[in-house]
Amino acid sequence: MTAANADDGAASTPRSGLDLKWTLVRRIVVMALLCVTGGAGFALHDVAVEAGRQNQEVAVAVERHLSVQLIRIGRGLDLIERFPDWDAVLKFALRPGQCVQLIGAEGEVRNSSCAGIDERAPTAPPWFERVYRALFFDRSLAERTVLYRGEPKGLIRATIDPATVAERAWSDLSRMLGLWAMMIGALCALVYFVVDHALRPTAGILAGINRVAEGDLSTRLPAFRLRELQRISQVFNDLTQKLQATTSDRAEFARKLVDAQERERRLIARELHDDVAQRLTALNCLARSIGKSVGAAAPEASRESDELVAMASGAMRSLRDTLTYLRPPEIDDLGLVSSLQELVAGHDRQAPGATRFTFRSEGAFEDVPAEACAHIYRIIQEGLNNASRHAGADNVAVTLSEGAAGPSGDRGSGRIHLLIADDGVGSGREPGRGPLAGVGLIGMRERVYALSGEFSAGPGPDRGFELRVSFPVRLEAREAA
Numbered sequence: 001m002t003a004a005n006a007d008d009g010a011a012s013t014p015r016s017g018l019d020l021k022w023t024l025v026r027r028i029v030v031m032a033l034l035c036v037t038g039g040a041g042f043a044l045h046d047v048a049v050e051a052g053r054q055n056q057e058v059a060v061a062v063e064r065h066l067s068v069q070l071i072r073i074g075r076g077l078d079l080i081e082r083f084p085d086w087d088a089v090l091k092f093a094l095r096p097g098q099c100v101q102l103i104g105a106e107g108e109v110r111n112s113s114c115a116g117i118d119e120r121a122p123t124a125p126p127w128f129e130r131v132y133r134a135l136f137f138d139r140s141l142a143e144r145t146v147l148y149r150g151e152p153k154g155l156i157r158a159t160i161d162p163a164t165v166a167e168r169a170w171s172d173l174s175r176m177l178g179l180w181a182m183m184i185g186a187l188c189a190l191v192y193f194v195v196d197h198a199l200r201p202t203a204g205i206l207a208g209i210n211r212v213a214e215g216d217l218s219t220r221l222p223a224f225r226l227r228e229l230q231r232i233s234q235v236f237n238d239l240t241q242k243l244q245a246t247t248s249d250r251a252e253f254a255r256k257l258v259d260a261q262e263r264e265r266r267l268i269a270r271e272l273h274d275d276v277a278q279r280l281t282a283l284n285c286l287a288r289s290i291g292k293s294v295g296a297a298a299p300e301a302s303r304e305s306d307e308l309v310a311m312a313s314g315a316m317r318s319l320r321d322t323l324t325y326l327r328p329p330e331i332d333d334l335g336l337v338s339s340l341q342e343l344v345a346g347h348d349r350q351a352p353g354a355t356r357f358t359f360r361s362e363g364a365f366e367d368v369p370a371e372a373c374a375h376i377y378r379i380i381q382e383g384l385n386n387a388s389r390h391a392g393a394d395n396v397a398v399t400l401s402e403g404a405a406g407p408s409g410d411r412g413s414g415r416i417h418l419l420i421a422d423d424g425v426g427s428g429r430e431p432g433r434g435p436l437a438g439v440g441l442i443g444m445r446e447r448v449y450a451l452s453g454e455f456s457a458g459p460g461p462d463r464g465f466e467l468r469v470s471f472p473v474r475l476e477a478r479e480a481a
Contacts, residue, residue, distance in 0.1 A: 052140040056142040059144040061092055062089055066153070084102055084111060086102070095164075096116065128170055132162075202229070205233070208236065220237050254449050255452075272323060277323075340359055341359050345359075372473045375447045382443060383444070392424045397421050399420075401417045401418075403415040423460075424464050448469055453470055
């Protein structure tokens with residue numbers, strides 16, 4: 001059973017949320033990017049450190065060679081004119097873009113040797129070269145002092161072209177990023193399919209929750225192999241079972257309460273009709289008799305008897321209206337459809353030209369129980385009163401229709417659909433601000449709840465206001481047949 005208002009955002013708001021599979025994939029991608037960034041930074045730093053180490057090795061080797069030559073000159077095994085023996089230095093294998101220099105005591109470059117650039121290496125983008133030089137290329141310079149007997153004889157300086165180091169770093173980074181991109185893609189696909197397979201039962205859980213949110217408390221979840229999901233299924237089934245029992249008990253209590261109220265109204269109407277109405281009729285007749293008896297002999301008493309007749313007639317009309325409100329006689333005498341036609345026509349007569357009230361019925365309603373007829377009449381009566389007082393509409397249309405009970409309906413069962421629509425000012429409330437809380441609407445909602453039906457009230461699709469009611473009903477004649 002559902003008794004909800006159309007303005008209630010919980011029923012009309014589209015369901016949205018995070019997809020767990022894609023959420024996990026996105027988080028894995030983010031973490032992978034962080035790892036790639038850290039690994040790339042470490043790799044670029046390692047290239048710069050390797051370039052500095054290579055320069056240091058070359059500087060140490062040249063310094064040792066020249067120191068050995070100085071020792072040989074000091075022992076007379078070599079000539080001073082041959083210092084430095086740079087031809088021997090040229091035999092050292094230099095990396096592409098690497099240079100080694102001998103700087104004299106005055107800072108002049110005495111000897112220099114450089115290796116060419118490898119043109120086959122991929123060229124790094126200019127922006128990468130600038131960033132790399134700013135962040136990493138600051139410790140590649142290597143210097144060694146050539147000493148002989150404690151005196152400096154020159155300075156060995158080994159350098160490497162920054163563009164060459166940047167190209168080397170770009171080449172390593174390109175290979176690394178390509179490999180990591182394939183690994184991340186494969187990992188994301190694997191995680192997606194694994195998580196999708198693991199979470200496939202949650203689609204059934206979500207569907208069950210949506211059905212419960214729509215009012216189907218008979219929904220039950222199946223058993224799951226995963227322990228956590230099985231626990232969710234058990235708790236969900238227990239809650240829906242208890243909620244269904246509580247709702248059913250509450251609806252049955254409300255139905256009995258409203259039916260008792262209708263029976264009490266019927267009893268009061270019968271008592272008023274059989275007792276008070278007869279007494280007022282007798283009082284009216286007695287007053288008329290007194291007026292005729294005194295005649296012209298007592299004009300004052302005749303006028304008082306006329307006033308008494310008028311008061312009794314007014315009380316009769318007021319009592320007749322009260323009896324109509326307590327128990328419309330048309331329901332018992334004319335049937336549901338005829339009584340509703342008379343009710344709508346009465347409102348149309350009370351508002352000549354201001355508002356047009358119309359009624360339309362679709363289906364046969366002769367078999368609807370008397371209690372359900374009373375509920376339908378009261379709901380329409382209250383809806384028309386609200387439309388007359390608050391809508392300010394040009395047209396108010398009442399539609400009563402009969403539908404099938406649905407796949408789960410019993411034989412001898414049907415469903416009543418009721419629509420009261422107007423083209424007036426509407427509810428005057430913004431959508432999504434909760435149920436309307438007028439006294440009349442509360443009474444209608446209680447009746448629908450007692451009938452285990454569905455209730456909604458709110459703005460129409462174009463303008464105005466709509467009240468929709470739908471509830472199951474057992475059809476007496478069909479059930480008996």
